[in-house]
Amino acid sequence: MKNRVFIHDHVVPTCLVLAFVLASIPCHTALSQVILDGQEKIKLDVPYEPSSKEVVGAMLEIARVGDTDVVYDLGCGDGRIVIAAAQKKGARGVGVDLDPERIKESLENARKANVADRVEFFQQDLFQTDIGKATVVMLYLWPEVNLKLRPKLLRELKPGTRVVSHSHDMESWEADQTMTSSEGHRVRLWVIPANVTGRWEWSMPGEKERYVLKLSQQFQKVSGTFQSGPDEISIKNFELRGDRLQFTVERSFNGQIQTLRFVGTALNHIMKGTEETMPRAAQGKRTWKANRIPSSMEPLD
Known part of the structure; x- marks a missing residue:
């Protein structure tokens, strides 16, 4: 999802900073971390722009998501990617978004899809999110955000983890595979390489x-x-x-x-x-x- 990326130039009051350690994914109910209503509204750097069902399907396909995967969506919007991964592939999922409305919407969508026991949603800065347990990471971010995120992906993800981006590339890091959805949208796949230097x-x-x-x-x-x-x-x-x-x-x-x-x-x-x-x-x-x-x-x- 192209949206909801925390830019460090935005000053967030201390009262909004929540201490959180991402634990192992639960098997009973969808969880969330949502900033309480009535607090200062967070300014988002780009508008909410969801991926279509066709693109979501292409992203799951190119990553070969299966029932042993843990799928993270950084900028999850209404949660549709991790919900689809749980519903169609039997995977577990974690969605992260800075917009509290999107997190509430994701939780409701997970309940409606009967996958609330397989997904989690957290309102937090994707750059501060612990992504080490992911086997698949989904992205729909601006190109400059992909580049800013690139060192974190290479540093924190295990070799073999698949990274999928809707539309945007990683510049000098060439994709291992690309495909085009039925709507003409480009989807790219990278596999995290081991560091053999x-x-x-x-x-x-x-x-x-x-x-x-x-x-x-x-x-x-x-x-x-x-x-x-x-x-x-x-x-x-x-x-x-x-x-x-x-x-x-x-x-x-x-x-x-x-x-x-x-x-x-x-x-x-x-x-x-x-x-x-x-x-x-x-x-x-x-x-x-x-x-x-x-x-x-x-x-x-």
């Missing part, structure tokens, strides 16, 4: 040489070098989606060009998986586990 080191069983991988990263695009012995070689075909990765290295070995294919996952400062040598080596696939030098890690945004 820095220097990684490991040894293979039975080998004296130590392997070194040096990686740089621009969002989901990764490049770097591989070193075993004196030669430092550029890696090829690095693919990263969430925490899953693969890449190849071509090196000269005993007078022949040998291709090493690495497949694995990255979690924090550990990267591990299998390595296969082509032409196929007698030992077949081998496991590998690399450790990152923590000080070599760089932020993604």
Whole structure:
């Protein structure tokens, strides 16, 4: 929903600041955090503009929302996206909006849709919202707000979390997938990538040489070098989606060009998986586990 974004230049009286820690999603009733009536009306930076049912359907489709997902809508309006996720996909949902009228409307809509046990709504600043439990994040915000939110998404969301935006992009962070709704509206999907920047080191069983991988990263695009012995070689075909990765290295070995294919996952400062040598080596696939030098890690945004 394109609306309801708290701009930090807006001064909110201290009496409106509510202390809140987002707990795990309840399984009994829809909850809300609403500023009481009679207090100063909050000025919103953009008008309420809901996404159509067709666009909501496209957003759920491109994110492949399922019954194990926790869907957050940052700027939820009347709650239609998280309500649809609960009603049609069996997911749980959390809606955040700065407008108390929209929160009240969302609660009523959840009750009417019989999904009040699967959704929560909170009146609060989306930039202050704890989004770490989300597996899907939905957005319909202005382009400049997407950019302001981008570092928070990359910093707080787990690798593999899907982010969907109605209409607007993330500039230099290219979408992993785009689709157009039946009404002609563009919907974009990003998958949060693991941060694999820095220097990684490991040894293979039975080998004296130590392997070194040096990686740089621009969002989901990764490049770097591989070193075993004196030669430092550029890696090829690095693919990263969430925490899953693969890449190849071509090196000269005993007078022949040998291709090493690495497949694995990255979690924090550990990267591990299998390595296969082509032409196929007698030992077949081998496991590998690399450790990152923590000080070599760089932020993604």
